[in-house]
Amino acid sequence: MTRVAILGAGAECDLGLPSGHDFTFDTYYCKKTRLYEALSTFYSNRLGQSEEDSLPEKYIQTFLFNSNSLAFKRLIKNIHAEDPEYITRQLGGHQIQSFESFTKNDFHILFNGIILDDAKTSENHPQSDVNYLDTNEFHFGILEQYYSDLINPRNHPGRFWKLVNFYWSAFFSILLPIANELYRGVTEYEADNYGYVLRNLDCVIKDIFSEDEVFRCSRNNCYYNKMANKFDGIITTNYTPYINYLMTDNYDSLSHIARLSGSLSQFEDAKTLTVSDSLHAQIDSQSCIFPYIMCQSPVKPIIDANQLSEYSKAIKLLSSADEIVVLGYSFCDEDSHVASIVRTALLNNQSSRLCYFSYNDKSDQLSTDSMARHIAEDTRVLLKKLRLPASFDRARVYLVKDCDSRAINELI
Numbered sequence: 001m002t003r004v005a006i007l008g009a010g011a012e013c014d015l016g017l018p019s020g021h022d023f024t025f026d027t028y029y030c031k032k033t034r035l036y037e038a039l040s041t042f043y044s045n046r047l048g049q050s051e052e053d054s055l056p057e058k059y060i061q062t063f064l065f066n067s068n069s070l071a072f073k074r075l076i077k078n079i080h081a082e083d084p085e086y087i088t089r090q091l092g093g094h095q096i097q098s099f100e101s102f103t104k105n106d107f108h109i110l111f112n113g114i115i116l117d118d119a120k121t122s123e124n125h126p127q128s129d130v131n132y133l134d135t136n137e138f139h140f141g142i143l144e145q146y147y148s149d150l151i152n153p154r155n156h157p158g159r160f161w162k163l164v165n166f167y168w169s170a171f172f173s174i175l176l177p178i179a180n181e182l183y184r185g186v187t188e189y190e191a192d193n194y195g196y197v198l199r200n201l202d203c204v205i206k207d208i209f210s211e212d213e214v215f216r217c218s219r220n221n222c223y224y225n226k227m228a229n230k231f232d233g234i235i236t237t238n239y240t241p242y243i244n245y246l247m248t249d250n251y252d253s254l255s256h257i258a259r260l261s262g263s264l265s266q267f268e269d270a271k272t273l274t275v276s277d278s279l280h281a282q283i284d285s286q287s288c289i290f291p292y293i294m295c296q297s298p299v300k301p302i303i304d305a306n307q308l309s310e311y312s313k314a315i316k317l318l319s320s321a322d323e324i325v326v327l328g329y330s331f332c333d334e335d336s337h338v339a340s341i342v343r344t345a346l347l348n349n350q351s352s353r354l355c356y357f358s359y360n361d362k363s364d365q366l367s368t369d370s371m372a373r374h375i376a377e378d379t380r381v382l383l384k385k386l387r388l389p390a391s392f393d394r395a396r397v398y399l400v401k402d403c404d405s406r407a408i409n410e411l412i
Contacts, residue, residue, distance in 0.1 A: 010328025
């Protein structure tokens with residue numbers, strides 16, 4: 001039997017990495033002033049030197065939003081339309097009846113209340129508000145408006161740097177939890193983690209992706225430890241090296257691993273719009289690069305031939321699968337394109353089945369009847385996300401309410 005896994009952020013939470021919800025909050029709602037300062041040094045020798053150059057002449061320390069930007073106002077409009085009470089709480093009880101009634105001061109208060117600046121205290125961000133923001137889709141349509149500015153950065157440098165800084169923010173959101181462990185006790189890193197990584201980018205990436213480091217981090221009682229060598233192919237939206245652990249019998253077998261969202265080791269050149277992997281070629285100290293990672297937005301830009309190759313690989317793996325196992329991945333609206341290729345594979349291969357791990361930290365406390373109801377409802381939601389027809393045989397979908405990695409051993 002050919003078994004293929006689809007792995008999302010939830011499959012790596014037990015390695016200390018952020019969930020999809022945490023990742024959304026850390027990228028869209030966190031202004032990383034210290035990062036921008038480090039990037040200012042990083043880009044000092046990488047920008048346009050002539051009028052013919054398409055690159056900006058200088059780096060700009062800028063966040064995706066400011067209190068008066070159209071992007072932030074769109075974010076507030078989205079939040080207000082779904083939950084005006086949340087806005088009322090942020091404004092200290094002041095109710096806004098319509099979006100047109102917001103004042104400049106209202107937006108200023110909301111920006112300071114919703115956006116976390118790493119240069120300031122986070123005491124004004126109650127945990128309930130953080131959890132609320134990172135579980136909704138208010139950011140849809142925000143990032144996409146900047147994609148076109150990659151084509152000619154010099155024409156719109158402010159917009160270009162908002163997007164590039166966002167990508168670096170996403171990059172560090174995933175990398176720092178790994179690097180914090182790897183460089184624990186390294187004085188230079190602990191004094192300036194952003195600067196240290198950017199100054200030693202090649203070495204840091206190679207350290208993180210080294211076989212010894214991947215095996216060290218995945219030998220604990222985690223999902224990946226339970227799943228090693230149980231799959232014929234891996235499809236992931238994660239950026240880390242840890243999926244390589246699942247192919248320990250053939251650690252370097254890239255043909256069996258499809259990375260749909262890029263990798264921490266991949267960078268895009270803003271001048272040539274090409275993607276290179278720092279594991280295979282040293283990063284050019286003069287190139288204006290930024291991380292090549294597909295972040296959380298419903299529309300994904302097509303960047304490079306490598307991107308198409310990875311999707312082609314994923315389609316080939318799915319088309320030959322007798323069983324598709326999904327772990328830590330919710331088929332959210334931001335990844336409808338992934339749901340599409342899974343749906344096609346299931347419809348084209350009538351003998352294939354889908355095994356879906358639905359995480360629930362209270363699964364072992366549910367009665368048999370309650371568990372059955374939960375599974376039935378989650379199956380209904382899953383089929384809806386995959387947009388499978390009503391005639392689809394539900395017996396081909398096996399849903400597991402998973403409270404920890406023990407369920408992996410029981411099923412696979």
